[in-house]
Amino acid sequence: MEEIPTLHPTKQEFENPIDYLSNPHIRRLGIRYGMIKIIPPENFSPPLSIDVEGFTFQPRIQNLENLDLRNRCRLFFMKQLNNFNRSTRDPTKPMLKVPYSVVEYSGSAHASERLPKKVYFYDIFAELIKDRQAPTDTSQYSRRKLKFRDIFQIRDDSSLWKNISKKFKVPTDSLKQIFEGYIASYYIFLHSLKGNVHAALHNDQYPKSLLSDDEDNLDLGSDSEEDDDEACIICGRTDDPKGTILCDSCDKPFHMCCLTPPLEHVPAGDWICNTCIVGNGYYGFTQDTHYYSLLEFQNYCKKQHSKLLSGRKLSVNELEEMFWNFVTKDHQDALTTVKYGADIHNESPGQITGFPTRAFIPKNLNEDETKDYLRYCDHPMNLTNLPMAHNSLLPLFERNISGMTIPWIYIGSLFSTFCWHMEDQYTLSANYQHQGDPKVWYSIPESGCAKFNDLLKDLSPDLFIKQPDLLHQLVTLISPYDSHFKKSGIPVYKAIQRSNQYIITFPKCYHAGFNTGYNFNEAVNFTMDFWLPYGFGAIMDYKSTQKPCVFDMFDLMINILDSYNKDTLSFNDAFARQCYSSLIVFYNAELKRIRKIQAVVPRQTLLAVNADADDDDGEHDIFCSQCKTICSMAFVLHQLNDTKSGRTYKRRKRNPLTIKQWNEISTTDRNLSVLCTQDFLKTLQNLKSSDDEEACIDDEFYLTKSLEDVDSLMKQVGVKLDK
Structure with missing residues (x-):
């Protein structure tokens, strides 16, 4: 199997990662192979900075x-x-x-x-x-x-x-x-x-x-x-x-x-x-009931290695063959069980990342070691910094997104695996290995995604x-x-990642892989200007599969255009025009649906979200009960009738709710549903076809943004772009 390209950026290129990856030649490689491997310059070797005594995690149990x-x-x-x-x-x-x-x-x-x-x-x-x-x-x-x-x-x-x-x-x-x-x-x-x-x-x-x-x-x-x-x-x-x-x-x-x-x-x-x-x-993974320290998990990995390999030392290729034999072997009573510390997102200093940070400086460092340590704290390829690096779009959210702008840690054991998936909202990702045995990756680039989807659905x-x-x-x-x-013509490539190496995945790349033993990795997502069409494409793809988006593209575009309007945007006019063109299509379609709803739903409110405690629960968006999309501009609180019992649920006055409380209604309330504009209009059409004209009499329509403010921004940006 052909391996993905391995790149060796210079020190200067490595210190400007977004610009480096935006290079047309690098982009072409990333899009062709789905992933690239980056080996840092010789002088880049950050120490693993983790609070060994306080760091614990619950691994997943995987039956291969x-x-x-x-x-x-x-x-x-x-x-x-x-x-x-x-x-x-x-x-x-x-x-x-x-x-x-x-x-x-x-x-x-x-x-x-x-x-x-x-x-x-x-x-x-x-x-x-x-x-x-x-x-x-x-x-x-x-x-x-x-x-x-x-x-x-x-x-x-x-x-x-x-x-x-x-x-x-x-x-x-x-x-x-x-x-x-x-x-x-x-x-x-x-x-x-x-x-x-x-x-x-x-x-x-x-x-x-x-x-x-x-x-x-x-x-x-x-x-x-x-x-x-x-x-x-x-x-x-x-x-x-x-x-x-x-x-x-x-x-x-x-x-x-x-x-x-x-x-x-x-x-x-x-x-x-x-x-x-x-x-x-x-099907879901079981969480181990035991919290492991790093030392405990390393000891587990040694025992597991001995159990599965009987003391043999095998090459990566031999381990790869053994792994897929385990995964695809016929039905047997005895399953091959492994443990994987995946998606670890502890919150205490010294437990969030393996990279050096100012929040956790190890004890007993001398002056030179401290100076070198602090140099790594600020480096843009430190994964705590990469999402906010120069020319990344995610800083325009002005908030952290766990697992996307804040790294997650992954602690592997022999044959622990990460299954086929794409990154959230088709963003790019960077995975760095701090220490341990190699990690084997496979990539299906964007060009093979449709064929891969068809293959799985055929099987x-x-x-x-x-x-x-x-x-x-x-x-x-x-x-x-x-x-x-091979029969389906799906392109697939391979990578072997070792310590002090990065794997960069590009938008809409399926990837999977496994660990050949104990290792310590972490990963984070980031974006750049060419990702923008992928972000919009993810919205429709996610609606069809009822997967919630991680962040609101509408909010991102609003922030980009607001920055452009205030002359604080670092991108050029061409990028601002691309954002404006993408946003105006979405805005006009949503505005058309809003006008239809305003004509039939009598109770209308500009939503005043109660922000109390929202800083802690991490929820910033209200989701539709049906398609799970983010209600970017508006939604309808739809009253449901229990046709079996004949019960109807009368409207009651609601005090200002937090976003978390709105989403609890969306996911758990059996008498109410939160509907995006598209799904409400579909519901309304179904009700009309059933001659239930009174079904929406107690519904409530909420705007989550001021139409006047959005309209004013769009006009100002349009005038500025025309000039």
């Missing part, structure tokens, strides 16, 4: 075999089949122990010996539901329903079975027997949902993976006190005189009257909720509909050496 996309889909499907069979109480359907059936076949037409071959249930199922006309556009794909043809069409389609037989190299009769014996009944159930699996899934704020055997294996991603274990998953309430039933798979509670159809009494035997039968595709046609933001979750791997990469 479950990270492979196909392995996970196959195991999910086996669990779903078992849950379906438990729910139907069919005595002829024993619980599956493995996700495949073994058939015998001849390796060639002239071979007399019959060879065993595994045929995975999920692989057959995936071929049956694939839509050969599936659009490549992500936003279209996320709104599709699964394609379930009638069972009789499936059984009678000889051409379909012939194609599957050719692909799997298994006789058609054997495939049909597997389908009838294991899949057909389940397929009929899914067909009854008319392909809309989302209608069968429960909106659970704290989902449980089908691969979790108990609650201890689940990382809820929230404080436990916020999770009401007794509240019905459907209605969110705890009071119900008719009784509550627990799912025998996920152990979640449901009011029997909230189910469709409602249950009159608790059934004999197992009762399984629809989410566990249909499968929501959720798992149901999973990306259930989990449209799957590749933002950093929990999925597929080997870059997989034959599908």
Whole structure:
């Protein structure tokens, strides 16, 4: 596999990193390969500056075999089949122990010996539901329903079975027997949902993976006190005189009257909720309950190294082959488990970064050592400084963004991994290795992204509909050496990062990799002028997958143009014109939607956000309940009606709320929703089609910015640019 370019900037170039990376030649390399490796000048070797005594972290627990996309889909499907069979109480359907059936076949037409071959249930199922006309556009794909043809069409389609037989190299009769014996009944159930699996899934704020055997294996991603274990998953309430039933798979509670159809009494035997039968595709890492010090984790790494390698010393290439063998190996009871200290963002001095900072100066430094230490504190390639370096755009936010403008630390162990992902809002990133064993990286540049997306959706046609933001979750791997990469024409490159080396990822680059042993890295995001179109493109891409943006592009553009208007912007007129052109398109479209809403929603307010305590909770933006986009200029507080019970929720006066409180309404209130202008107009159109003219009478419209102020700025900047 071809390696990414390695660059050796001069001392002067290294001290102006944004200008250096903006060089057209460097940009072309970054866009072509997705990543570049930078080796600093000889005189740059910052000491690892960490409070060893106070620094602790909770690593993630990673089961390598479950990270492979196909392995996970196959195991999910086996669990779903078992849950379906438990729910139907069919005595002829024993619980599956493995996700495949073994058939015998001849390796060639002239071979007399019959060879065993595994045929995975999920692989057959995936071929049956694939839509050969599936659009490549992500936003279209996320709104599709699964394609379930009638069972009789499936059984009678000889051409379909012939194609599957050719692909799997298994006789058609054997495939049909597997389908009838294991899949057909389940397929009929899914067909009854008319392909809309989302209608069968429960909106659970704290989902449980089908691969979790108990609650201890689940990382809820929230404080436990916020999770009401007794509240019905459907209605969110705890009071119900008719009784509550627990799912025998996920152990979640449901009011029997909230189910469709409602249950009159608790059934004999197992009762399984629809989410566990249909499968929501959720998978998350478990956090270790123990807080490790660096020394403790290094000792763990030594033991793990001995356990996995039996004392052998292997090359990076040998370790790479071993890693992908672990990830892609067939279903086994014993999983390969590793630990990774990822996304560590401690807040105390000496625990935020491994680079020298004035907030933490080690003891016992002499005068020369202190002078050298302070030199590194101010260097622009110190990752605490890079996001705010000259000609970066992020300083215009005038606030810190954890994980983006403030570095996160990563402490690796042998075979711990970071899965395929892009950086938030397609920004650039810089990763520096302070010490330890090499880290292996893989990159898919922007030119291969569409093909890579298509490949993953072809391998798992149901999973990306259930989990449209799957590749933002950093929990999925597929080997870059997989034959599908070459068949699909996906460009993929490799890098080996060692101590005192940087890896720079460019916008819209998929990257993944693993650690070959203990190491200490940190990473941060940054931007430059050529990133601007990527930032706007991320808004629409994120809406389609319901991934929240990390920062508001509208606010960034407002700040840029305000600085330009006050002659404090360091960029030239051409860049200001680009920002103005991008912003005016967004502004005019939003303004048009606002005018439509103002005509139908009677209660309108210029939002006065209560900023009390907002400095501590780190929330600066209000998010839409549906698409999760930032409500940059306006939103509607939409009152929901409970059509099952006939309840309506009357408007009540609200005191000024903090941004955190608005977002709690957006994510947890089942009677209210916060809707961006686009989603409210869609909701309004649906209500009109259902002749529910009174549905919006209690809605409230909020402007988050003064239209007059924004309009005035746009006019002033337009006049200045014209001159």
